[in-house]
Amino acid sequence: MTFPISGVTLDPFVFPLIGFGVGLLSGFFGVGGGVLVGPLLYFVGLPMHFVIGTNLAHLAGKSLVASRQQRAWADVDLKLGLLIVGGTLAGAEAGARLVEALERLDVVDPVIGIVYIVLLLAAGLFALWESRSRTTSETVLAAADALALGNRPAGTKAMGPAPYVNLPISGLERVSLPLLVLLSLGTGVLSGALGIGGGLVRVPAFIYLIGVPVHIALGTDLLIMLIATSYGTLTHAVKGNVDVVIALLLHAGAVAGVHLGGLLVHWARAPRRASAALALLPLLGALILAAQLLRV
Amino acid sequence: MHKDRFLIRNLIVALLLSGLVIVLYLAVILDIVTAPLLDLYARSPLRYAVTTLLVVLGQAILLEWLTSGLSARFRLERFDRSNDRPR
Numbered sequence: 424m425t426f427p428i429s430g431v432t433l434d435p436f437v438f439p440l441i442g443f444g445v446g447l448l449s450g451f452f453g454v455g456g457g458v459l460v461g462p463l464l465y466f467v468g469l470p471m472h473f474v475i476g477t478n479l480a481h482l483a484g485k486s487l488v489a490s491r492q493q494r495a496w497a498d499v500d501l502k503l504g505l506l507i508v509g510g511t512l513a514g515a516e517a518g519a520r521l522v523e524a525l526e527r528l529d530v531v532d533p534v535i536g537i538v539y540i541v542l543l544l545a546a547g548l549f550a551l552w553e554s555r556s557r558t559t560s561e562t563v564l565a566a567a568d569a570l571a572l573g574n575r576p577a578g579t580k581a582m583g584p585a586p587y588v589n590l591p592i593s594g595l596e597r598v599s600l601p602l603l604v605l606l607s608l609g610t611g612v613l614s615g616a617l618g619i620g621g622g623l624v625r626v627p628a629f630i631y632l633i634g635v636p637v638h639i640a641l642g643t644d645l646l647i648m649l650i651a652t653s654y655g656t657l658t659h660a661v662k663g664n665v666d667v668v669i670a671l672l673l674h675a676g677a678v679a680g681v682h683l684g685g686l687l688v689h690w691a692r693a694p695r696r697a698s699a700a701l702a703l704l705p706l707l708g709a710l711i712l713a714a715q716l717l718r719v
Numbered sequence: 720m721h722k723d724r725f726l727i728r729n730l731i732v733a734l735l736l737s738g739l740v741i742v743l744y745l746a747v748i749l750d751i752v753t754a755p756l757l758d759l760y761a762r763s764p765l766r767y768a769v770t771t772l773l774v775v776l777g778q779a780i781l782l783e784w785l786t787s788g789l790s791a792r793f794r795l796e797r798f799d800r801s802n803d804r805p806r
Binding site for chain 2: 488660668
């Protein structure tokens with residue numbers, strides 16, 4: 424059938440199946456499935472600007488549910504969130520306008536595709552490095568650990584130029600404000616331009632650059648992601664980049680997949696392999712995207 | 720062994736329920752929602768954007784409530800809880 428908003432003609436079960444498959448991985452490994460949605464949507468033939476907007480809409484629904492399920496509000500550093508969210512929204516708007524400009528120049532597919540691949544490769548290699556360094560000291564990971572990227576490195580100190588702010592909930596006395604602004608703008612641009620939540624970059628930056636404790640980094644990131652993806656959905660929808668029907672189908676499949684993946688965890692004791700999956704899923708996403716870019 | 724059988728039963732029930740929910744959703748979304756959303760998309764981008772966000776967040780809450788309710792109804796989470804031991 425033809426999806427009239429985006430104009431693509433596909434079997435309507437494709438999108439719930441993508442959502443289901445990715446949700447299954449997310450539920451099974453705890454994290455990571457979201458990085459596959461964009462590449463898979465592009466692979467099945469959705470135009471790149473619709474991939475970006477539609478993925479953001481699907482992520483908005485997912486992050487709302489995730490924040491409720493993980494009781495994330497209990498682990499939010501509201502001050503950090505407020506400091507980050509303004510820049511993130513400005514960056515997201517800039518990213519959405521960048522997509523519009525690239526679309527006018529008819530280069531949105533190669534430019535966004537290559538940036539996406541570079542980001543996924545970097546995320547995959549980082550996760551690989553992180554999992555190798557962790558598995559040398561641990562053989563079995565608890566499920567809660569599998570959700571985290573690592574513990575706060577010992578001796579993390581304030582980095583970046585003045586002025587500094589203190590973040591008492593995160594236990595940090597001197598955090599560079601320009602560093603926070605730069606981080607918020609950068610992740611916002613990535614979110615608006617690539618249709619991702621930004622947590623791929625933001626969470627490691629919170630933990631390794633700023634020194635935020637892992638559970639607060641994850642909780643605060645979910646709050647920022649919900650706001651950023653909601654704003655991204657709005658601005659991309661106004662620009663005509665969101666096929667809401669596809670987003671709803673993706674999300675319906677994802678809910679079922681996450682639920683089933685959660686049941687399978689107990690059978691396979693999957694968290695043991697979660698760190699490896701963290702590395703493999705972005706690399707797989709990069710491969711799918713590269714294959715489709717070369718085919719077009 | 721008993722736990723394995725319980726898990727397999729849970730997986731089958733979850734798969735059937737998930738399949739049913741997805742098929743119902745396909746029917747509802749494709750047949751009822753598509754036309755009015757397309758009309759909004761063509762006529763008023765701002766209203767389309769706000770409606771899109773509300774519909775997506777609304778569906779997230781609805782499906783979460785539905786799956787949680789069905790899990791509780793069919794006792795799909797009982798196995799999970801029995802396995803949740805502190806490590």
